[in-house]
Every structure is written in C-alpha cells, then in structure tokens.
Amino acid sequence: MRKIDPERQQAKRRQIMEAAGNCFARRGFHATTTAEICAEAGMSPGNLFHYFDSKSAIVEAIVEEERADTAAYFAALDESSDLLEALLDFLDAVMAFAADKTYARLALEIAAEATRNPAINTQMAAGDAQTRADIARLLRGAMANGQVDAGLEPEQAASWIVALIDGVFSRLAMDPGFDPQREAPMLRLVVSRFLKAGSAR
Amino acid sequence: MRKIDPERQQAKRRQIMEAAGNCFARRGFHATTTAEICAEAGMSPGNLFHYFDSKSAIVEAIVEEERADTAAYFAALDESSDLLEALLDFLDAVMAFAADKTYARLALEIAAEATRNPAINTQMAAGDAQTRADIARLLRGAMANGQVDAGLEPEQAASWIVALIDGVFSRLAMDPGFDPQREAPMLRLVVSRFLKAGSAR
Amino acid sequence: MRKIDPERQQAKRRQIMEAAGNCFARRGFHATTTAEICAEAGMSPGNLFHYFDSKSAIVEAIVEEERADTAAYFAALDESSDLLEALLDFLDAVMAFAADKTYARLALEIAAEATRNPAINTQMAAGDAQTRADIARLLRGAMANGQVDAGLEPEQAASWIVALIDGVFSRLAMDPGFDPQREAPMLRLVVSRFLKAGSAR
Amino acid sequence: MRKIDPERQQAKRRQIMEAAGNCFARRGFHATTTAEICAEAGMSPGNLFHYFDSKSAIVEAIVEEERADTAAYFAALDESSDLLEALLDFLDAVMAFAADKTYARLALEIAAEATRNPAINTQMAAGDAQTRADIARLLRGAMANGQVDAGLEPEQAASWIVALIDGVFSRLAMDPGFDPQREAPMLRLVVSRFLKAGSAR
DNA sequence: GATGAATGAGCCTTCATTCAT
DNA sequence: GATGAATGAAGGCTCATTCAT
Structure with missing residues (x-):
C-alpha cells in the first residue's frame, strides 16, 4: 500500500x-x-x-515560484543593514540572473504570455506589486537614514526602478550587444543618481 | 485598361x-x-x-512604419537647438504615445511577437539600433555643450535610456496604477539625474 | 466576383x-x-x-430537418378528411421509415445522443411536443366525429401513441426478429383498439 | 493465510x-x-x-442483474392465479420503477449504450427475449382462460407490450410532463384494450 | 482586383487501462 | 488485496494560406 x-x-x-x-x-x-x-x-x-491541469498551469507554477523566490529574497534582508546598499545588491542579483541566457529568455516569454493570458497576467501583476512594495519599503528606510532623496515618493520611485529592470530584459531581446556583466554597474549608477539625496530637480 | x-x-x-x-x-x-x-x-x-504575403508581413509593415516615424522625428530635429532639451522632449513624446491605450497595447504585442518571430526581431532590432544611435548623437552633442556628464559612454547611456522607455510599456502591462500622464515628468527626472553633468559617481 | x-x-x-x-x-x-x-x-x-461549427451542430441540423419534415407532414393533412384514418396513415408512414435500416439506426443514435447532449435534447423535446400536439389535434377532431373514445384526454392519448412509436425503434434495436413490414398492421391495431369509440374501460 | x-x-x-x-x-x-x-x-x-475487467464489464453486470431480477419476478408468479391481472401488475411494477428518476435515467443510458456496444446489445437482447417469452407465456395462459383475444399471436403481442414499456422510458427522456404515477393506469388501459377478448379488428 | 470556398497539418487534452510497489 | 503513478493512442477543432471563379 x-x-x-x-x-x-x-x-x-x-x-x-x-x-x-x-x-x-x-x-x-x-x-x-x-x-x-x-x-x-x-x-x-x-x-x-x-x-x-494544462500547459498554462505549468507557466503559472513557474511564475509562482519566481514570485515566492523574490519575496523570500526581500524577507531575508537584514532591516538594520545599509538599505540603499541592499537595494543596489538586489539590482546586481537581477543582473546576474539576466546573464543566464535561458533565464532571460524564459522571463521574456512569460512576460509576453502574460500579455494575453489573463490568469498569468493577474499573477504576475500580483508579484510585481509585491516587489514594488518591497522596494518602496527599502526606500522609505533609506530616506529615513538620509540616504535617499526624501522628495521622492517611495512607491513611484519603486515603479521606475522596476521599469528599469524590465527594460534590462527588453534590451537582452533587442540588442545583441547588451552584456549584463558589463552593464550591471550602470544599473547601479542609473538608480543611484536617480535616488541620490541632495539632488536638485 | x-x-x-x-x-x-x-x-x-x-x-x-x-x-x-x-x-x-x-x-x-x-x-x-x-x-x-x-x-x-x-x-x-x-x-x-x-x-x-502573410500575417507576419502585416506586423512587419507596422514595425517598419514605426521605425520610419521615429527616424523622421530625429531627422527633423534642429541640430543647433538645446540638445538635452530635445532628448527630454522626445521622452515626453514617447509618454504621450504611451498614454494611448491602443498604441501601448500594440507596442507590447509587437514586442512580444518579436520574441519568437525572427524576421520581426531582426527588423525591430534594426529600428532599435537606429534609435539608440540617434539618442547617442544627441548625447554626444549635449556632452560637447557641457549639458551631459562627459564621463558617460554615449552609446551605453543611450541603451539605458531606451531601456527605461521599454520599461514604461512594461509598467503599463503590469501595473494598472501606472498613469503615463502623471509619470511623464518622472521619466524626465530619472534621465536628467542620470545624465546630469558634474555628477559624482 | x-x-x-x-x-x-x-x-x-x-x-x-x-x-x-x-x-x-x-x-x-x-x-x-x-x-x-x-x-x-x-x-x-x-x-x-x-x-x-461542431460535430454536434451536424446532428442538430439533422434533428431540425426531421422536425420540419414531420411538421410539414401534419400541415399538409386535409382537415376535412377522415382524421382517424389520417392518424393511422401516419403510423404506416412511420413504419415505412422504420423499415429503412439506416434511418432506424440513425433515429436510435440520435435519441441516444439526446440523452447526454442538452442542446439536442431540448431540440428533440420541442419536435416531440409538436408532434404530440399535432396528433392531439387529429384526435380531438376524430372525437368530435365520434371516431375516437371521447373519454380519452387527447394530449395524454397522443403521448401513448408516441410512446408506441418510440417503442418501435427500440424493438428494432433489441429484437432482430421484429420486422417493420410485418408489424405495421399491428401498430394500427394497437392504436385502433386503444382509441376505439364505445370502448368500456 | x-x-x-x-x-x-x-x-x-x-x-x-x-x-x-x-x-x-x-x-x-x-x-x-x-x-x-x-x-x-x-x-x-x-x-x-x-x-x-473493463468499464463495459460493469454495465454488463448491471444488465445481468436486471435480467435476473426480471426473470425472478416472472418465475415467482403463481401460475394458477389470474394471468391477465398478473401481466397488468407487472406493468404497474414497471411504472413504479420508472417513477424512480435514477433508475429511469440509468435504464435509458444503458439502452443507449447497447446501441453501440455489441456485448451489451447481445446481453440486453437476451434479457429482452426472455421477458417477451415470459409475457407470451402469460398471454397464452390468459388466452386459454378466455381473458385475452385468442386471435393475437402471443409472441407478437408480447413484442408490442414490451415496445410500450420501452416507449415509457423514452417518454421520460423527451417529455418533462410525463408523470409515471399518473400514467400507470393508462398503460393498463392501452394494454387491456389491445388484448381484450371479443374485440373486433 | 475581389471573392469566399477549400485545404490539411497540427495541437492540447482525455481517459481506459496497466504496472510497480 | 490495495494504491496511484504511468501509459499512449486518439479526436475534435483551428487557422494561415491557396485557388477557382
């Protein structure tokens, strides 16, 4: 038995x-x-x-796993550490994933599928919202510490950081010369300058 | 006859x-x-x-038209004007298009299709490269004028600006709260800070 | 063109x-x-x-045609003729159809399908109700002429006549010895005796 | 062990x-x-x-049980009693079963399946033949007693009685208004008039 | 130029049945 | 006896594209 x-x-x-x-x-x-x-x-x-139950259910499971992994990443962060640095480290981690051809192509495929499969779209939107919330939380902490321009709206700023991440995967698809390894520091730079405390608009 | x-x-x-x-x-x-x-x-x-000749050929024609429009946009720029401002105006124009639901969804659909249709991918990659070259040209001019951090590589910086634009369309798909009207100034801000001359790394 | x-x-x-x-x-x-x-x-x-549109739609069309044919049969009856005889002639016509192996098997198949396909069931039920109504109309006329036991309820009597017809097709499936040619007079007999005016219960 | x-x-x-x-x-x-x-x-x-051994074997077992029950019903009849009445009682019993929604639907399903499953068809045909033989036996006895028109062929008459029974289940599927409780006396009536001794053709 | 009927390869999924444990 | 994971053949339907008129 x-x-x-x-x-x-x-x-x-x-x-x-x-x-x-x-x-x-x-x-x-x-x-x-x-x-x-x-x-x-x-x-x-x-x-x-x-x-x-279906081919679509497999993607859903993949998306869910990805969501859980990202959530776990943020949950594991030490809240007392340098929060701006933690955010920039996250970006490095993303770039490391982006360097994996299979991962990058899969991410793109799934995003494309979300375009037309409402179930997947809903699910991805949920994960996306969660990530933005996690980033916004880091930003709020970093603002309190004076590391980040307090004039920014945390949620809005998080949106643009996530936009940049999405843009990275788009670059991988469109520009064969875009090398994640080489570009990782640039992502840090773009975000750093965007967030920098004391910036004048 | x-x-x-x-x-x-x-x-x-x-x-x-x-x-x-x-x-x-x-x-x-x-x-x-x-x-x-x-x-x-x-x-x-x-x-x-x-x-x-095929369904795909229709998309190719749409992509080609878009490419030509963008090329025409840059070709029409007055080279003697404020080049940084010209770039930021371009970003505003992009956000205006993004505010059109139909345009935004179509852009997304086509990008998704480029993922798997090599012909479309090649074509979009060509348009993409052209746009990056146009932006890089503006950047080079603006650097010469001291408006943009001369420490940046123009092509690389252009890549990241385009990444941000791609990210905008991704936001539209993932985040129902992302309002192009409201976010347009933020795109200017992110790019401005990124490019700002005199920035310390 | x-x-x-x-x-x-x-x-x-x-x-x-x-x-x-x-x-x-x-x-x-x-x-x-x-x-x-x-x-x-x-x-x-x-x-x-x-x-x-579907395999099922083909059956539906067949059922509909059958329904229309039956309706046309009754519509074509001369109302001033011998109505009881008209009914018995209808039964003969049914038996003639039943003698056609292909028709008989098809009728059975469709009835079986109606068991589980709600669309077909609904459609057949409608045709069935119409036929019962047509028969009931004949019966009412025949009662007025004193040809049929006026103590019967026309609708109910029609039900039992239709039950007999259904039973014929069932016999064809279950009993290889059931010969429509030979049994046609028996159907007339069963129905005649059932309807006969002046019968005592 | x-x-x-x-x-x-x-x-x-x-x-x-x-x-x-x-x-x-x-x-x-x-x-x-x-x-x-x-x-x-x-x-x-x-x-x-x-x-x-198979899904079909389950149905076969159900059919076999049904056959045995019917056979037992007839075997248990007191041959010295009123045989016409016994037959009419059998019809009442059938109507009682027909009043059970589950039984009625199952009977219909199995009949439909017999349409295409040769094994089940053969088996049902055997049970059917047996039932007709049992009814014919009753009829022969009732004829001898002068209760039933001796001009009828017992086997043929039995066929038509069974046809009526089959027709009842067909009615249940086609006509939502067909109420077994209410119709039971009608089945008696139809069969009684059909068999009535002294009937003129 | 225009029409719409015709093609046919291909795909996701179901489900009775078998088999290793 | 009992479990449930594994099998694999088969089927309804779609849809880009072609062709006769």
Missing part, C-alpha cells in the same frame, strides 16, 4: 517545470508543444497532465 | 495595417485570426493576402 | 448531413470521427467546419 | 455497480470516467480494475 508522497509529487512537478522552462526559453511558449515538454521531461502526456 | 495604381495600393495596405493594429491591440497578435482582420478591414481573405 | 450562393451553401450542408447520417448509422455518433465524416463527404476538415 | 472470500468479492462488485449506476444516471455512460466511479466507490482505479 503506497500513500501519496507529497515530496515525490513536488519533485515531479519541479521536473516538469524545468523541462517546460527549457522548452519555453528555446522555442517560445506558444511554439512549444506539450509533446515536446513530455519528451524533455521523459514522460508521457497522460502523466504530465496528471501533475498539471 | 487600368494601370496599377501605387497610391491606391498603398491606401489599401494602410487600411489593412490599421485594422490589424486594432485587432492586435484588442486581442493580441496570436489570438487575432486573419479572418478577424478581414472583418475589421471589410475585406475577403483572398484580397487581404493579395496585399500582404 | 462571386456572391454567397445560399443554395450552394445549403446543398453542401445537405451533403455533409447525409454523409454524417450514414456514418452515425454505421458506427454510432460517438464512434464516428469528424475525419470519417470528411472522408464520406469528400471534404477536408477545415471545409467541413466552414459549414458546421 | 486468507482464502478468497467470494462473498466479500461479491460485495465489492455490488459496491462498484451501485457507484457506477449512480454516475451513469447522473452524467451518462460515456461522460462518466472510471476515475469518477472510483471516487464514488471510494476506491483506487487499480482496485476497481481488479474487480471488473
């Missing part, structure tokens, strides 16, 4: 998510067939649909 | 491009069927394919 | 309905694939779905 | 048959998945297929 093993279940789901992620990054979400995902995951279609 | 009338031809193509643009903005590129475009354009499929 | 030709359209639909009817009678509704219908109709799937 | 316990085995089969019957009545035979039957029976698919 075998009981349902949630760990095994989760492992299978992970396996599928990874296989799907590779396929999506390689060929795009729409161009990827479930058959391809099955092949990549070494699994029959019947079995794949045992773990996910 | 009637000769081929290139103007009439061009008018029909425009009619199709507009119909397709509306459909793409409304339902997305992939979800839009050629039948829908035909209906919106008041035209039979046989006829539509008389003017465009 | 070709205009939509409604006759040609209707002819195609008929062609498909006949092909589908043959397939359904031969293999059953569920076992029949759209590919089989296409093959039987000499047509590509794309084209078939140009004329019918 | 545990021996195979046939009673336990039989109980499990019954449990499955009942669960399946409920599902079939609720959603139809084809629409019911084995997974649903498993859920209703509180059982894993592996286990279910341990007791029945």
